[in-house]
Amino acid sequence: MPELHVAGQSWSVPSGSNLLDALNGAGLRVPYSCRAGSCHACLVRCLHGEVENAAPDALSPERLAAGWRLACQCRVLDDLSVEVFDPARDGLPARVVACDWLSPTVLRLRLQPDKALRYSAGQHLVLWTAAGVARPYSLASLPGEDAWLEFHLDCRHPGAFSDAARRLQPGDSLRLGELRGGALHYDPDWQAQPLWLLASGTGLAPLWGILREALRQQHQGPIRVLHVAHDSGEHYLAEPLRALAARHPQLQVELLTATELAAVLAELKLVSRQTRALLCGSPASVESFARRLYLAGVPRNQVLADVFLPRA
Incomplete structure (x- = not known):
């Protein structure tokens, strides 16, 4: 059986195992939201070895060349060494500049990243809390006009990220993960x-x-x-x-x-x-x-x- 090596741990997994399941089964708590290659919360980096990747087009060629993969879309066939996405190391720091309710259930979150982020209207961004909870959200802001990154959070139902977001205050810190295109844009x-x-x-x-x-x-x-x-x-x-x-x-x-x-x-x-x-x-x-x-x-x-x- 293939050997999986992560953060100083090593263990055997059945050939063909889903990488996300193998990591979470070992207690590494890799976040995910969709298991469909859409949310990008389960980003991991292959250091040695390769996986069977069902969604090679989900990441940019640059990301793929650097070894990044979406764990939910990968199967372990041979010995593999990976590192999980670490928001403290790999994420972009951002500060909460405003947090207010637009309706009884919709929370508007405005963030100021430590450095300018190039994006287009309609793209998605993975947000990470200080406790390591990740969730993708669509950008509602307009690049070049809004001085912040704006997100509209549906808080109708309990959720690890939305529960944490309810407690956010201006000045609090978050980390920004993978920016992706999504299907929506203006031509x-x-x-x-x-x-x-x-x-x-x-x-x-x-x-x-x-x-x-x-x-x-x-x-x-x-x-x-x-x-x-x-x-x-x-x-x-x-x-x-x-x-x-x-x-x-x-x-x-x-x-x-x-x-x-x-x-x-x-x-x-x-x-x-x-x-x-x-x-x-x-x-x-x-x-x-x-x-x-x-x-x-x-x-x-x-x-x-x-x-x-x-x-x-």
């Missing part, structure tokens, strides 16, 4: 095309950044924003969205509750085959959005979706 080539942004819950976070990026780039086509919340009190960006709509006549904002969604989707009409649609939220809501867009005639290659997976 200047879309400038004249209709743009639909459909979100549920805090799936609005990356679309808030992308919407402002589109307006900054003087998007000329009609923009339709649809936000679905559990109840009207959870439309946590209602006022900023309405303020933008008042300044930009091409922008239409619709705020719906979950019970209203089916009827509105049923009436969704395609205004142009050139329509671009960006979807974000829970798996069920994104599936509902995508199904209706397909029936309405939006080409599949013009629909981009990012699903917020619950913790496995």
